Amino acid sequence: MRRYLARRVIAFAITLLLVSFVTFVVVYVIPGDPAEIILGTEGSPEALAALRTRLGLDRPLLLQYLEWLKHALIGNLGVSIQYDVPVGQLIASRLPVTFPLAGLAISLTIVAGIPLGILAASRHRRPGDVGTMLFSQLGMAIPSFWAGLLLMLLFSVYLGWFPAGGFTSWAETPAGALRSLVLPAVALGLVQTAVLTRTTRSALLEVLREEYVQTARSKGLSDRLVLYKHALKNSFITIVTLLGLQIGHLLAGSIIIENVFYLPGLGRLVLGAIGARDLPVVQGVVLFMATVIVIVNFAVDLLYGWLDPRIRYN
Numbered sequence: 001m002r003r004y005l006a007r008r009v010i011a012f013a014i015t016l017l018l019v020s021f022v023t024f025v026v027v028y029v030i031p032g033d034p035a036e037i038i039l040g041t042e043g044s045p046e047a048l049a050a051l052r053t054r055l056g057l058d059r060p061l062l063l064q065y066l067e068w069l070k071h072a073l074i075g076n077l078g079v080s081i082q083y084d085v086p087v088g089q090l091i092a093s094r095l096p097v098t099f100p101l102a103g104l105a106i107s108l109t110i111v112a113g114i115p116l117g118i119l120a121a122s123r124h125r126r127p128g129d130v131g132t133m134l135f136s137q138l139g140m141a142i143p144s145f146w147a148g149l150l151l152m153l154l155f156s157v158y159l160g161w162f163p164a165g166g167f168t169s170w171a172e173t174p175a176g177a178l179r180s181l182v183l184p185a186v187a188l189g190l191v192q193t194a195v196l197t198r199t200t201r202s203a204l205l206e207v208l209r210e211e212y213v214q215t216a217r218s219k220g221l222s223d224r225l226v227l228y229k230h231a232l233k234n235s236f237i238t239i240v241t242l243l244g245l246q247i248g249h250l251l252a253g254s255i256i257i258e259n260v261f262y263l264p265g266l267g268r269l270v271l272g273a274i275g276a277r278d279l280p281v282v283q284g285v286v287l288f289m290a291t292v293i294v295i296v297n298f299a300v301d302l303l304y305g306w307l308d309p310r311i312r313y314n
Contacts, residue, residue: 078280097265117200139194148187
């Protein structure tokens with residue numbers, strides 16, 4: 001187990017190092033000069049040169065990356081060019097929106113996707129299966145931003161049940177904050193629910209064909225007991241693996257959804273930073289999201305041994 005953990009920690013570090021380097025390089029090749037954006041088109045050449053020197057933009061790219069990485073390792077992600085505040089403080093201020101949004105979306109995905117997948121597998125080639133597959137196909141075909149606009153039109157404009165956009169802070173009213181996140185979470189989780197439904201169905205059908213399941217049925221066990229006690233438990237590795245990947249998709253998808261619903265989360269922060277060429281913010285947010293995704297997948301790897309005792313970390 002210790003050897004396995006050591007390998008995973010090394011892989012964790014290498015992954016974050018590669019992500020940080022690629023992000024740093026890609027951000028710098030985006031057209032636009034941060035100094036010109038700060039000073040405007042009327043900035044003199046002398047003022048531009050002085051600002052580039054102060055920001056460290058006149059040094060070689062590799063030296064800039066190594067300097068940024070050295071500070072990032074101790075938690076210092078730099079200072080925002082656009083807001084003139086520490087990047088870590090900016091990220092922390094947006095987490096009360098993005099994390100509850102992603103958490104609500106993944107909760108809706110689990111609550112809807114797994115039962116629908118079970119329904120489809122237990123009603124294989126019957127109306128319940130066909131209807132569920134049609135729903136999942138439709139869910140996978142509709143982009144999240146388009147689903148968000150449709151939900152906004154129906155439940156906000158016509159019915160008036162939920163706000164069309166904006167965010168009420170948790171400190172002001174928790175119920176209002178939750179209402180602000182319901183439609184974005186549904187729009188964000190729709191595609192993932194459809195994917196989880198199809199994956200759960202496929203995993204269950206594969207297990208239900210195994211010999212030990214047929215043996216359990218021949219012993220007189222009910223279909224319900226066979227499905228939930230034997231088949232579903234042995235399908236969880238596939239389902240948990242997918243859920244780990246879906247958390248990354250939800251964090252990435254929040255960039256679009258938060259802008260559709262005008263939510264002040266990490267998605268809007270990083271998109272605005274890209275437009276303003278606020279390099280420290282872009283690099284900091286991407287590195288933070290990558291860290292969260294790697295940690296989640298590390299936790300999923302550890303869950304395998306609990307779900308299936310046959311797995312050993314040697």
